[in-house]
Amino acid sequence: MIERDACAALDAADKLAPLRNQFDLPHGVIYLDGNSLGAQPKSAAARAAQVVAREWGTDLIRSWNKAGWFELPARLGDKLAPLIGAGAGEVVVTDSTSINLFKALAAALAIQAGKPLAAGRKVIVTERSNFPTDIYIAQGLTTWLDRGYTLLPVDSAEQLATAIDADTAVVMLTHANYRTGALHDMRGVTAQAHRHGALIIWDLAHSAGAVAVDVTADHADFAVGCTYKYLNGGPGAPAFIWVAPRHQDSFRHPLSGWWSHAAPFAMQPSYEPAGGIRRALCGTQPIVSLAMVECGLDIFAQTGMAAIRSKSLALTDLFIALVEQRCAGHPLALATPRAHQQRGSHVSFAHPHGYGVMQALIERGVIGDYREPSIMRFGFTPLYTRFVDVWDAVDMLVDILDGEKFSRDGPHESVT
Amino acid sequence: MIERDACAALDAADKLAPLRNQFDLPHGVIYLDGNSLGAQPKSAAARAAQVVAREWGTDLIRSWNKAGWFELPARLGDKLAPLIGAGAGEVVVTDSTSINLFKALAAALAIQAGKPLAAGRKVIVTERSNFPTDIYIAQGLTTWLDRGYTLLPVDSAEQLATAIDADTAVVMLTHANYRTGALHDMRGVTAQAHRHGALIIWDLAHSAGAVAVDVTADHADFAVGCTYKYLNGGPGAPAFIWVAPRHQDSFRHPLSGWWSHAAPFAMQPSYEPAGGIRRALCGTQPIVSLAMVECGLDIFAQTGMAAIRSKSLALTDLFIALVEQRCAGHPLALATPRAHQQRGSHVSFAHPHGYGVMQALIERGVIGDYREPSIMRFGFTPLYTRFVDVWDAVDMLVDILDGEKFSRDGPHESVT
Numbered sequence: 001m002i003e004r005d006a007c008a009a010l011d012a013a014d015k016l017a018p019l020r021n022q023f024d025l026p027h028g029v030i031y032l033d034g035n036s037l038g039a040q041p042k043s044a045a046a047r048a049a050q051v052v053a054r055e056w057g058t059d060l061i062r063s064w065n066k067a068g069w070f071e072l073p074a075r076l077g078d079k080l081a082p083l084i085g086a087g088a089g090e091v092v093v094t095d096s097t098s099i100n101l102f103k104a105l106a107a108a109l110a111i112q113a114g115k116p117l118a119a120g121r122k123v124i125v126t127e128r129s130n131f132p133t134d135i136y137i138a139q140g141l142t143t144w145l146d147r148g149y150t151l152l153p154v155d156s157a158e159q160l161a162t163a164i165d166a167d168t169a170v171v172m173l174t175h176a177n178y179r180t181g182a183l184h185d186m187r188g189v190t191a192q193a194h195r196h197g198a199l200i201i202w203d204l205a206h207s208a209g210a211v212a213v214d215v216t217a218d219h220a221d222f223a224v225g226c227t228y229k230y231l232n233g234g235p236g237a238p239a240f241i242w243v244a245p246r247h248q249d250s251f252r253h254p255l256s257g258w259w260s261h262a263a264p265f266a267m268q269p270s271y272e273p274a275g276g277i278r279r280a281l282c283g284t285q286p287i288v289s290l291a292m293v294e295c296g297l298d299i300f301a302q303t304g305m306a307a308i309r310s311k312s313l314a315l316t317d318l319f320i321a322l323v324e325q326r327c328a329g330h331p332l333a334l335a336t337p338r339a340h341q342q343r344g345s346h347v348s349f350a351h352p353h354g355y356g357v358m359q360a361l362i363e364r365g366v367i368g369d370y371r372e373p374s375i376m377r378f379g380f381t382p383l384y385t386r387f388v389d390v391w392d393a394v395d396m397l398v399d400i401l402d403g404e405k406f407s408r409d410g411p412h413e414s415v416t
Numbered sequence: 417m418i419e420r421d422a423c424a425a426l427d428a429a430d431k432l433a434p435l436r437n438q439f440d441l442p443h444g445v446i447y448l449d450g451n452s453l454g455a456q457p458k459s460a461a462a463r464a465a466q467v468v469a470r471e472w473g474t475d476l477i478r479s480w481n482k483a484g485w486f487e488l489p490a491r492l493g494d495k496l497a498p499l500i501g502a503g504a505g506e507v508v509v510t511d512s513t514s515i516n517l518f519k520a521l522a523a524a525l526a527i528q529a530g531k532p533l534a535a536g537r538k539v540i541v542t543e544r545s546n547f548p549t550d551i552y553i554a555q556g557l558t559t560w561l562d563r564g565y566t567l568l569p570v571d572s573a574e575q576l577a578t579a580i581d582a583d584t585a586v587v588m589l590t591h592a593n594y595r596t597g598a599l600h601d602m603r604g605v606t607a608q609a610h611r612h613g614a615l616i617i618w619d620l621a622h623s624a625g626a627v628a629v630d631v632t633a634d635h636a637d638f639a640v641g642c643t644y645k646y647l648n649g650g651p652g653a654p655a656f657i658w659v660a661p662r663h664q665d666s667f668r669h670p671l672s673g674w675w676s677h678a679a680p681f682a683m684q685p686s687y688e689p690a691g692g693i694r695r696a697l698c699g700t701q702p703i704v705s706l707a708m709v710e711c712g713l714d715i716f717a718q719t720g721m722a723a724i725r726s727k728s729l730a731l732t733d734l735f736i737a738l739v740e741q742r743c744a745g746h747p748l749a750l751a752t753p754r755a756h757q758q759r760g761s762h763v764s765f766a767h768p769h770g771y772g773v774m775q776a777l778i779e780r781g782v783i784g785d786y787r788e789p790s791i792m793r794f795g796f797t798p799l800y801t802r803f804v805d806v807w808d809a810v811d812m813l814v815d816i817l818d819g820e821k822f823s824r825d826g827p828h829e830s831v832t
Contacts, residue, residue: 024473033477040473048464048704056651057456058442061449061783069651098673098699099515110560128685133674133699136687140672144526145561153685226700235472235485235703256556257514258549267788269544269569271552283514283549284642286705287651288464367477372683 002322004395007387010318015303016311020384022299023232030389030396032368035206035346035379038232041295051291069287073238073259074278076290079297080231080240083305084204084223085214091242092277093227093293094259094285097205098133100224100241103253103280105141105170107243108199108222109149111250112169121169121198125160128153131178134203138172157182160189168198175213176206176344179371181336183211183344187218194219205229208240209296210312210345210381212305215242222247230345230381232296237289241280248276257282299383311382312345315390319347319378322394330401335375346379356407360400366393418738420811423803426734431719432727436800438715439648446805446812448784451622451762451795454648457711467707485703489654489675490694492706495713496647496656499721500620500639501630507658508693509643509709510675510701513621514549516640516657519669519696521557521586523659524615524638525565527666528585537585541576541614544569547594550619554588573598576605584614591629592622592760595787597752599627599760603634610635621645624656625712626728626761626797628721631658638663646761646797648712653705657696664692673698715799727798728761731806735763735794738810746817751791762795772823776816782809 011017023039025031031039055063064070077091084091094100105124112121124138135153142149154163164171171193176183186202193200201222207213209230215223223242227233243251252273258264259281262272273279300308316336323332335348351357354374361368361376368378378393400406427433439455441447447455471479480486493507500507510516521540528537540554551569558565570579580587587609592599602618609616617638623629625646631639639658643649659667668689674680675697678688689695716724732752739748751764767773770790777784777792784794794809816822 024469026474026476029476031476037472037477037480039476040468045465045468045473048468049461052456052461052464052650052708053440056453057440057461060442060445060447060455061453061785062778063651064453095511095515096673096699096701099511099671102671106560132677132683132685135685136672136674136677137670139687140670144522144668144670228700234468235479236700236706237702239699252560254553254556254560255515255518256552257512258552261548261552267548269548269551271555283512283655284644284652285512286653286702288708289702289705290652292468292704362478369477 001325002318004388004391007318007391010314010387014311014387016307016382017386019299019302020386023384025384029365029367030393032366032378032380032385032393034381034384035210035229035377036369037235038229038296038381039384041232041299043295043298044234044292047292047295048288051288072287072290073281073285076293076297077240077277079294079301080227083213083300084208084242085216086242087216087245089276090245091240092280093238093240093290094281095238097203097224097226097239098137099255100239100280101134101137101201101203102141103241103255104201104222104224105138105172107251107253108170108201110252111247112199114250121167122148123150123152123167124170124172125152125154125163125168126172128155129177129179130174131203131205134172134174157184161192164192164196164198166196168193168196171198171200173200174203174205176211178206179335179375179377180348181344181346183207183342185341186213186220190218190220206346207344209300210308212309215244220244227293227296231293232299232383233293234289237293238285243277243280248279251279253280255282259283308382312380313340315380315382315385315387316343316345316347318387319380319390319394322391323349323397326394326398327401345381346377348375348377350374351376353406353408356409357400360406361396364396366396417741418734420804420807423734423807426730426803430727430803432723432798433802435715435718436802439800441800445781445783446809448782448794448796448801448809450797450801451626451645451793452785453651454645454712454797455800457648457715459711459714460650460708463708463711464704467704488703488706489697489701492709492713493656493693495710495717496643499629499716500624500658501632502658503632503661505692506661507656508696509654509656509706510697511654513619513640513642513655514553515671516655516696517550517553517617517619518557519657519671520617520638520640521554521588523667523669524586524617526668527663528615530666537583538564539566539568539583540586540588541568541570541579541584542588544571545593545595546590547619547621550588550590573600577608580608580612580614582612584609584612587614587616589616590619590621592627594622595751595791595793596764597760597762599623599758601757602629602636606634606636622762623760625716626724628725631660636660643709643712647709648715648799649709650705653709654701659693659696664695667695669696671698675699724798728796729756731796731798731801731803732759732761732763734803734806735796735810738807739765739813742810742814743817761797762793764791764793766790767792769822769824772825773816776822777812780812782812
């Protein structure tokens, strides 16, 4: 049996432990939902105040140059790039994940249509269990385009092998599944797509900042993701998009706003895309929300994804072991793959009264979340989650389950 | 000759004058660029701090419900609606103006294509002098769509009369021209478009909050605009989109993210658009930037667009009169139409060394901006611009021009 003291010893030996002090965490709360909304870096309040009071209030319009507002998407993109194995000039932070996915999908279809041999490619392969907005964006695009493109959603990672073929234009997958935390083999699936002449778009929403992603080594084509989960950029903070250097010259998407123009301030009457990743931009960005993304990235800059991934696996291993040891008599079923290489940084357990159990946990200050059907999600963010937090959270879960201190009512609406 | 005392008397009699106290304006600055980036409401700093420290920092994921984050786009849309003559449930604040224009244009083309009689409509009529990003978005959409749509840019408002015909699918115009401040006759042009079976999209970027727009009375189809100019929402704050109630059921755009789903939290595998204006949403919004939009709107709620328009015209009349009186010997040419119904709330003068003159003004604390070729723009925002500010700004201009205290160097890049 793992004791709390052993967890405290793990914290004492944890080289990432001091980074927790850089976050403002509410008292009396064990926050296991950083996979949905990351915690607030202490520097965020000061950064917001600086942008609002000085850059906006005092310097006003002059801040576009003086405070470098116009360069923020590319400058933050360069800071984010190493976390996903990308290089400088390959990432911009801008718009929402849904919109960036649209850009990538639209550009990928156009690249494929431009190849005479690929004229027949009309299929977009995805997973039925993909985060719904990814599927909605593909549906919206293909329906509106009305050119015979179809969406082929598979029901398991194994089915991808047969689903991807010579008709596949684009494979569009989320790296870590939002419900189960199951992680795709990025290198393997990318190679599979390429073998059949398809392009691949990875949604890194649930893996950027949690898993040691390497889009370059894995030879991915495009990636998008959000900054407000593991990257701690703030609620709804602008998302990111990465385009492999080999595709940048041919990357054309229809959201061709002035921020992606080769000469945005020349006010030319005709659209001419900028070189490099800037052509993935569209219009003016929400500067206050965007600026705060840097606060989270600056904490990542003090460590590396290998150390983060290592602690993430240790935390999730501990959580799984403790739940299985201490809640053995309860109807809990692990929904997350057990193998390290097959999971991200959140762990999901199904329970027939998962909604009620999670509500009871939240009322007692252990904040995870609930997803239909019957899934309790627990996210582990190595920058601020301690090993004793894991022990305390499970201890609370034991208390609730053993004491039957949960409601058997059904679920209500909740937010991702 | 108009004296400064007369201007001070106008301020003393101005019912909007007290509202200036609700803005944090830098000392020693006469800010005449609120048409590009509006000034900071005093409440904005506290609102940002509240969202960052309490809603994000303390309440974390619970704020999606507790702080009403998910409802912000619609709630702020309802607050903005009266400023443009729209009703409740017709406006959302979301994404950027460029992206909202894309949604409106994509939806309008789809509505037109759905009419059998209109199958031949392939032309989008706009103005060559439209704000470039509007043209770029239309170019990007039609190029990528590759369905024979073409853009027809006219060179004057008069040419619209002949350009709009039975081939016109959509007319896409900016209400107040970003360079000259020239204002279209919304009712007249809309009627003209409708007579030929075309739909019309109005970009209100330079008129919302400055001109008494009435999209309902003028029978417009769609409108978009930004909140960071006259509406004082903060740098790059999310934009707005209005869809006439008669088009809401048929409004389908391809940026169909989960925030526009009929049941966004049900995580259904298939896209089903929400009823009403919510279907114009796409993905998760930048909450901190979005929340601050309310600070500007709350100031507008204390007055009305008729009072604002009336003061706007008085300010701009005064500015034109003073410049023409006091700078009579200098090569200044009014680029803005003189008639009230033909202009918005900024006034542009051309000067052969406009760039150098504007730089000299800015160095002395009179902040306007410059647009090629040779155009000096001066924006007048009735909520915080005083009549004495107008007098003092012109006095500074006189000093610079009479003393030849400006550079004859050419322009450099500047931001809208």
